[in-house]
Amino acid sequence: MSKITINNLYKIYNEGKESEFQALRGIDLSIKDGEIVVIKGVSGSGKSTLLSLIAAFSKPSSGKILIDGENISKLPDIFASKFRNEKIGFIFQSFNLIDGLSVKDNVLSPMVLTSLGQDTINKRLKIALNLANIEHKENQNIADLSGGEKQRCAIARALVNNPSIILADEPTANLDKENSLKFLEILKKFKELKKIVIVATHDTIFDELPFVDKYVDMSDGKFV
Amino acid sequence: MLNRNFLNFSVKLLLKEKGDYLFSFIIFSFIIFIVTSVLFISESIKRDLLVSLANEGQIIVKNSKGGRYYPIDENYIDSILQVSGVDDVIGKVDGYYNFAQDRRFFKIAVDDDLNDTSMVVSSDVYDILKEFKYKKEFNFFVPNNEITLQIKEVIDSNILSNNTIFVNEDIAREILQMDEEDYSYVVILVPNEDEIENIALKIPKIFPDALVLPNYEIESDYDNLFYYKGGVFMILYIVVLISFFILLKNQISAVYGTKRKEIAILRSIGFSIKDIVLLKFIQNNIVAVGSYFFAIFFSYIYVFVLGAPFLKDIFLGEIESEIVFSPILDIKMLFLVFIFTVIPYLASILIPSWKLAVEDVSEVMK
Numbered sequence: 001m002s003k004i005t006i007n008n009l010y011k012i013y014n015e016g017k018e019s020e021f022q023a024l025r026g027i028d029l030s031i032k033d034g035e036i037v038v039i040k041g042v043s044g045s046g047k048s049t050l051l052s053l054i055a056a057f058s059k060p061s062s063g064k065i066l067i068d069g070e071n072i073s074k075l076p077d078i079f080a081s082k083f084r085n086e087k088i089g090f091i092f093q094s095f096n097l098i099d100g101l102s103v104k105d106n107v108l109s110p111m112v113l114t115s116l117g118q119d120t121i122n123k124r125l126k127i128a129l130n131l132a133n134i135e136h137k138e139n140q141n142i143a144d145l146s147g148g149e150k151q152r153c154a155i156a157r158a159l160v161n162n163p164s165i166i167l168a169d170e171p172t173a174n175l176d177k178e179n180s181l182k183f184l185e186i187l188k189k190f191k192e193l194k195k196i197v198i199v200a201t202h203d204t205i206f207d208e209l210p211f212v213d214k215y216v217d218m219s220d221g222k223f224v
Numbered sequence: 225m226l227n228r229n230f231l232n233f234s235v236k237l238l239l240k241e242k243g244d245y246l247f248s249f250i251i252f253s254f255i256i257f258i259v260t261s262v263l264f265i266s267e268s269i270k271r272d273l274l275v276s277l278a279n280e281g282q283i284i285v286k287n288s289k290g291g292r293y294y295p296i297d298e299n300y301i302d303s304i305l306q307v308s309g310v311d312d313v314i315g316k317v318d319g320y321y322n323f324a325q326d327r328r329f330f331k332i333a334v335d336d337d338l339n340d341t342s343m344v345v346s347s348d349v350y351d352i353l354k355e356f357k358y359k360k361e362f363n364f365f366v367p368n369n370e371i372t373l374q375i376k377e378v379i380d381s382n383i384l385s386n387n388t389i390f391v392n393e394d395i396a397r398e399i400l401q402m403d404e405e406d407y408s409y410v411v412i413l414v415p416n417e418d419e420i421e422n423i424a425l426k427i428p429k430i431f432p433d434a435l436v437l438p439n440y441e442i443e444s445d446y447d448n449l450f451y452y453k454g455g456v457f458m459i460l461y462i463v464v465l466i467s468f469f470i471l472l473k474n475q476i477s478a479v480y481g482t483k484r485k486e487i488a489i490l491r492s493i494g495f496s497i498k499d500i501v502l503l504k505f506i507q508n509n510i511v512a513v514g515s516y517f518f519a520i521f522f523s524y525i526y527v528f529v530l531g532a533p534f535l536k537d538i539f540l541g542e543i544e545s546e547i548v549f550s551p552i553l554d555i556k557m558l559f560l561v562f563i564f565t566v567i568p569y570l571a572s573i574l575i576p577s578w579k580l581a582v583e584d585v586s587e588v589m590k
Binding site (some may be wrong): 048049082083086088096099100108118 | 491
């Protein structure tokens with residue numbers, strides 16, 4: 001059985017208005033546990049919209065997103081947020097870290113919603129920092145990090161709650177070649193950890209990677 | 225989800241922007257400090273007046289001729305005692321002594337526990353007497369006589385006693401040159417409250433020159449007086465509070481972009497709308513409730529320990545005396561201040577935060 005099943009998914013912005021725009025048009029997709037999927041497409045093709053729907057940031061206009069058999073597309077905010085906190089790790093193009101906080105505080109931010117003990121939290125923090133190879137900057141302020149380090153901090157934050165699904169939206173768009181390659185190494189680690197990873201990108205560095213299970217091309221809100 | 229981790233995180237986010245929050249804390253504390261000080265002063269004065277009134281029976285009767293007060297004689301007492309419903313009528317002696325050396329008047333009041341050679345003075349009176357070397361005793365000069373009294377005790381000045389000298393009744397009569405059968409005014413004790421109004425209406429029929437003051441009328445005069453003063457300050461307070469919220473709104477707008485993104489980041493890692501509102505509630509509660517208690521503590525010190533310099537002059541005029549306001553901590557009043565300060569503050573922060581939290585996360589992230 002697939003871990004993620006997407007059926008006939010539509011997302012229409014400004015529905016019924018003159019400025020109506022169909023961002024997704026009838027998307028179908030199945031992803032099994034431990035699969036890495038790369039969604040390729042130019043800007044505006046609908047990749048980010050698809051990821052935001054899988055992360056339950058917003059609701060589709062029609063269609064279903066089943067994760068572990070549960071339809072998350074119509075969840076009320078409180079359950080959608082819980083789902084996001086427990087099952088999703090999101091890596092953004094622009095890192096989206098909280099300015100003024102340290103690496104440690106940023107990485108631990110998803111855990112403040114849990115009531116886990118300090119020992120468990122410290123253990124999870126150590127694992128996440130280690131996987132993202134940023135443990136040496138644990139107490140550093142975000143403002144003092146390079147772009148690559150910020151990206152690794154964002155990856156550690158995405159991993160800290162041990163989610164089963166990692167979503168990465170243009171993860172290498174703000175990175176140089178060296179850091180982009182480092183990201184690919186981390187992607188391999190995700191594969192070893194049997195995480196589902198969905199990468200939305202137009203970066204050619206992701207082309208023909210042996211550990212990627214599925215490549216999907218998107219254009220005009222559809223898979224082509 | 226409120227737990228220790230959540231609380232710690234809220235405080236960390238607050239400390240991250242301590243400059244902004246400190247600004248709000250200081251301005252907000254100052255506003256609460258001013259309004260609470262005004263209310264402390266007016267409540268304290270009102271209470272002192274009402275306490276003194278409570279000791280004065282239910283009706284006060286003074287004698288007047290041509291609009292001027294005249295002593296009231298014992299015939300009044302006997303006649304008023306005949307009115308049904310009156311339990312007792314007590315003659316009171318008070319008046320003013322002209323302390324010509326300093327061109328001021330001292331109030332002379334009666335304390336029957338004192339003997340013929342002693343007096344009790346307020347700290348204000350004592351300070352004045354000391355300037356004229358009257359440290360242990362004082363000489364009252366009356367026509368053809370000089371009365372020397374020892375200063376037995378110095379009491380704290382309050383709004384009623386700041387210029388008062390207490391002596392026994394015989395001495396008071398001597399100083400005020402009142403005959404034995406004369407009184408400054410009389411107080412009437414009426415056990416049944418429902419009869420006060422009727423009795424107050426009957427007395428002028430017996431003595432057309434009598435000025436009759438039922439206690440409820442005096443109480444209502446005090447209430448009106450302080451409502452008026454409180455009202456003026458309340459208008460000023462509302463103006464200041466509105467200015468503060470405009471300032472706060474501008475401050476929120478200035479950081480709108482940053483806050484919007486921060487809230488979207490928190491939403492993306494699993495914070496629900498409720499969690500965001502709770503987080504902002506915790507942060508701003510620390511500021512608002514902290515300011516509230518901080519301001520109340522300092523306004524208590526300012527009014528009841530330091531005697532409310534500057535503000536006192538607005539209430540009592542520019543008097544030199546060191547009046548001590550009787551300490552009063554009216555929970556209802558403090559609750560009212562809380563409702564009109566902390567609640568609008570929290571609402572002004574939480575509503576924009578909620579509006580940011582309900583925005584589409586993916587749109588904000590873009």
